[in-house]
Structures are given as structure tokens and as C-alpha cells.
Amino acid sequence: MIKTDAVIIGAGPTGLFAVHQLGVNGLSAEVIDNLDKAGGQCIELYPDKPIYDIPAIPECNGEELTKNLLEQIKPFKPKFHFNERVQELKEDKGIWVVKTNKGNSFTTPNVIIAGGVGSFEPRKLPLKELEKFEGRDVFYSVSNKEKLKNKKIAIFGGGDSALDWALELSKDSKITLIHRRNEFRGSSRTLHELEKLKKEGKISIKTLFQIKSINEGEKLNSIILENDEGKKESVEVDTILAFFGLIMKLGPIAEWGLNIDKKAIPVNTENFETNKKGIFAVGDICTYPGKLRLILSGFHEAALASVACFKRARPNEKYKFQFTTSSKEIQERLGVSKKKE
Amino acid sequence: MPKITYIDNSGNSKTVNVSSGLSVMEGAIQNNIPGIDADCGGSMACATCHVYVQERWLGKLNKSEDGEQDMLDMAFKPKKNSRLSCQILVSEEIDGLVVTTPEKQT
Numbered sequence: 001m002i003k004t005d006a007v008i009i010g011a012g013p014t015g016l017f018a019v020h021q022l023g024v025n026g027l028s029a030e031v032i033d034n035l036d037k038a039g040g041q042c043i044e045l046y047p048d049k050p051i052y053d054i055p056a057i058p059e060c061n062g063e064e065l066t067k068n069l070l071e072q073i074k075p076f077k078p079k080f081h082f083n084e085r086v087q088e089l090k091e092d093k094g095i096w097v098v099k100t101n102k103g104n105s106f107t108t109p110n111v112i113i114a115g116g117v118g119s120f121e122p123r124k125l126p127l128k129e130l131e132k133f134e135g136r137d138v139f140y141s142v143s144n145k146e147k148l149k150n151k152k153i154a155i156f157g158g159g160d161s162a163l164d165w166a167l168e169l170s171k172d173s174k175i176t177l178i179h180r181r182n183e184f185r186g187s188s189r190t191l192h193e194l195e196k197l198k199k200e201g202k203i204s205i206k207t208l209f210q211i212k213s214i215n216e217g218e219k220l221n222s223i224i225l226e227n228d229e230g231k232k233e234s235v236e237v238d239t240i241l242a243f244f245g246l247i248m249k250l251g252p253i254a255e256w257g258l259n260i261d262k263k264a265i266p267v268n269t270e271n272f273e274t275n276k277k278g279i280f281a282v283g284d285i286c287t288y289p290g291k292l293r294l295i296l297s298g299f300h301e302a303a304l305a306s307v308a309c310f311k312r313a314r315p316n317e318k319y320k321f322q323f324t325t326s327s328k329e330i331q332e333r334l335g336v337s338k339k340k341e
Numbered sequence: 342m343p344k345i346t347y348i349d350n351s352g353n354s355k356t357v358n359v360s361s362g363l364s365v366m367e368g369a370i371q372n373n374i375p376g377i378d379a380d381c382g383g384s385m386a387c388a389t390c391h392v393y394v395q396e397r398w399l400g401k402l403n404k405s406e407d408g409e410q411d412m413l414d415m416a417f418k419p420k421k422n423s424r425l426s427c428q429i430l431v432s433e434e435i436d437g438l439v440v441t442t443p444e445k446q447t
Contacts, residue, residue, distance in 0.1 A: 045381060045384070046384065117381075123417075123447060126418050179414070180414060180419055183410070210418070245415045247380075247387070293382045
């Protein structure tokens, strides 16, 4: 059981800045995120797309923004729990008990949900029948490529992941690469290599096709593809890999008894508390009249929520508003206080 | 004001007025049209505002960028007439546009 002043769900820009604002107020935080690194949507959706509306930063991209936020919160030594999803949230005498899918538990007076639009999960193929093969013959990521040797593999997708795995796995397996368009999105080197392997007969490419159905017994035997004109083709496969990127799902958040309005959590605009005392929602996941889904709004929301967190975590202390430019206390917390000469 | 018709997967249709300059996605969100999620808020980063455009309108719309097609690759059951509704700008020229929302947006 880990005891902390606040648990932050989501390590996107808003969650990271919440660490800062809690830290400035002298509060500790543990950050939990389903992804394998910090950055949230900034890293998953637009790491290299420019952002122009962060105050005082004329232009940066998602990766730079994340890097700078991580640098900014370093003095507060936040503890990150990546690849971990919060499963359960229960109240015990005014204290929240947070449990993750990896079996970690936290006790805290404050939970800040900075979960964006939910947790990222792989997009799946549109056939229900494939569900029972997931993790055995159907994969949406590759965790152990040794298991994918001497197979007949269908790879779906037209982006980097699909192409890279098609090239890599073609060394030991028979690959059919299936994509709904003629255009693939990859580096010229990758595309050149793909063309070469196609000529050598090591990779078969089916473009303008999508999956229609499967033939199955105990195992996967073959898949039926169909193009826009209704032309069908059967391909013998025993393994399917699909790379359609990630989608955001609200997931367990919907089961914690919080009010939910169109995938967002209504909050008050004084401290961004939800309908449950001590549970706050900030960033894209919260909603209130006039809400803008901007990173800068998330920063503001995190700042106000952290004041309320202070009051719950230190009920016997008085909250003092202070500036980082002049407060010795804050500067000590930041590790920048000047020693007396 | 241009009229846009949204038809859902089971054929229910709703026609609403959408101001010129908004996107077809925003028109749906503002009028509580179900079947368009728009998780990323219109930054062409999620493919959850995917629609099928009625064939006769296809040529009349602004062309899709590469980035839009890349996102559509990930959409649920994309077709030739698939577009991201956040990338279709409403104007008098497309008054009467008809789009159908897919079975789901994942």
C-alpha cells in the first residue's frame, strides 16, 4: 500500500503539470498511466505536430512539450507507474483507495483524473469472431517475435508498424500484407525494401482489400478478403497481426460512480472537483460550461485543483497563496533557493 | 444557412442547419447527432468522426489530405467514400450534403 497526498491518473501534459502545482504546495504525487511513457495524447497522437497555443512558447511539438514538463517537475520527484491502469476506486472514511490492474494499491485523500479521453487501447479488426483468438493467433502488437516464426501471417495496416513488422517477420514466415489503399506510409528505405521482398516472393501484398470473414476450426485456417468492388479472395493464414493505431476508451473510469456526460466528467469550476469529494477531473476529461479542450485550460484546472488537494491533505494547516518568484518556501521545494552568503 | 443531413447506421436521418465555416463534425456535435465521437476535437488525430459521404457529393468536397487518408486507414470499415467529418468545411456550395455515420467509431 503506497501512501501519497495525491494520485494522478494520466501522465499527459495536464497530469504532469498537476505534479508541479501539487509540488509547489508541498504535496507528493504518484502518477499512473496505461501507456509506457509520459506525454499522453501529445506523444501518442501528435509527437511531431506543431502546437502554437502554449503561452510564451510560440511553437513546440508534443514531444518537446512533454520533455519540458518532465524537466519542470523533476524537483518534486514524482513516482510514475507506467503500463498500469487504475481499475478500482473506493472510499474508506474519507480516504480513497486506488487499485491498479497490476495489483498496486494507493491510499490518498486526493485523486486527480487527468485521463484525456480515456486510456489508449489498440484498435481492433471489425470481426467479432476474432476476439477468441486474441493473444493466441490474433495480435495487435508484438511482444515476442520468436513465437512468430514459421507461420503464415496476415498483416493489416499501411503505416510504419505494419511495414516494419512485415519486413522483420518475412525473414522466417510467409507474410501477406493487406491494406485498404495502394499508398503505404513509410520511409523510402522501408518502401524500397518492401518492393524488393515482394519481387523475391517473400511478401505478398494485397491492396484495396479489407477483411471480410474468417474460416476457423480449432484454429484459424484462412481469411476472406474483399475489395470495394465486392471481389473476394481467400488467403491461407494461421496468424493475424493488425496495426490500426490506438483509440481512447473511457474504460473503468465509467464505473466509479462519477457523473459522466458524453464521455466527460462534469466538475465545478472553483476547484474542479467531481460529484465525489476528493476526486478531481482536469484537462480534456472534464467538462463545465464554456470548457475548451486546450492544454492551457488543463494547466489552469490543475492549479486550482491542487489548492483543494492541499486543503484535504493538510486539514490542519492554512493554505497560503505564494508566488514562485518570491516565496523562499517554494524555492526550497524547487531546489533553487539561494544559500545565505 | 446550409443544411446537412446525417443518416445513422440504421437509416434514421436528421437534417440540421450548420453555419458556413464550421466542419461537418462540429455541426453534428452542436446538434447532438449521435454516431460521431470526435475524440480528438478535430485535430485529424483519431478517426472517430468518420462518415460515408453520399456518392454524388464526393467530387464537390474539398480534397482530403494525406494525413486524413492515413487516419481513415484506422477507421472502422472505411470505404471509398469515407471522410473525416472534421475535415469537411461547411459552405453554401455543399448545402444539402448527406453523410452516413458508420456502425461504430472504433
